[in-house]
Amino acid sequence: MTTSPSVAVITGASSGIGAVYAERFAARGYDLLLVARREDRLRELAAKLESLHGINVQTLTADLAKESGMQAVEKSLRSNERISVLVNNAGVAHLAPFTAGSAELHQADIALNITALTRLSLAALTRFQAQNSGTLINVASVVSLHARAGSSVYSGTKGYVLNFTRGLQEEVAGTNVKIQAVLPAMTATEIWEVSGVSMENLPPAAIMTTENLVDAALAGLDQGEAVTIPPLHDLAKWEAYESARLAVFESCLTGVPAPRYQK
Structure with a gap:
């Protein structure tokens, strides 16, 4: 009896980081479900990976900034029991002063970077937790740690991705479900x-x-990292940051205003 390969779902797969994730999971023997807006590029990549790796690749043309696109991918995540990996890679950035952008532009960025990622994570994790297996990879950014003028919305959305992923990691602690945040620069x-x-x-x-x-x-995923920052060479800096972050949080659990705020 043969067992069908697991399926990796990758959003924003038509180019860049998503396309490379597709290539790497194909090389690991996964079948793929590739999601993006550009159907021609998805089909071209699918044909290439099927030829190179002898796997099955399905494509789903969807705009994840829109309700119809989110629903289409949610449906696949809930219905296909072979899916064992979700890479939430799709995202967008508009780097300009906040007031230079329209409400519609900011809302579209938030819909893709936050709403879609949240809903697809829910669809995948509901089943991953039920079967006690599966991998969720959320692509955030180093700007989740710092914001500059012109990056307020983008940094804000990526800050959400990082903290959202941290919370999920605590919820699945002790299980066979893996969750990783990736912070590119x-x-x-x-x-x-x-x-x-x-x-x-x-x-x-x-x-x-x-x-x-x-x-x-x-x-980083293979090594069990919860947060992977590929360009960070000095791991001690991250460890110091994490230690300070947790120390600040724990120090706030006093219920008493700090002396500097008291007359």
């Missing part, structure tokens, strides 16, 4: 084309290839 993807910032204006030495980013992220 400057990465050579098409997101810059719509962000308002040209890659030509970025320091070349700071830009990571998508291949290096994904390979490092998957190495």
Whole structure:
């Protein structure tokens, strides 16, 4: 009796980080469900990966900033019991002063970066927890740790992704469900084309290839990391940050205003 391969679902799979995730999971023997808005690119990638790796690749053309797109992917996640991996990679950035953008633009960014990611995580984790297996990868960003002028919405959405993922990790602690947050920094993807910032204006030495980013992220996953920051060389800095973050939180559990706020 043969067992069908597990399926990895990857959003934003038509290019960049998502396309590399698709290639890497295909190389690991997974069948794929690739989700993106550009049908032609999805089909081209699907044909390439099927030919190279002898796997089955399905595509789902969906705009995850829209209700219909979210519902289509949710349906697949709930109905296909072979799905064991979800990579929430789809995202968008508009890097400009907050008041330069319209309410509609900001809402669309929030819908894709936050709402879709939350709903797809719910659809996947409901089944992953029921069967006590599965992997959820949420792609956040190093700007989840810091915001600058022009990145308020994008940094805000990625800050949500990081904290949302932290909470989920605590909920599945002690089970066989794996959840990872990945924090890229400057990465050579098409997101810059719509962000308002040209890659030509970025320091070349700071830009990571998508291949290096994904390979490092998957190495972190294999090592059991909860949060993976591919370009961070000095792990002690992250450990100090985490220690300070938790210390600040725990120090706030007093119920008494700090002396500086008392007359």
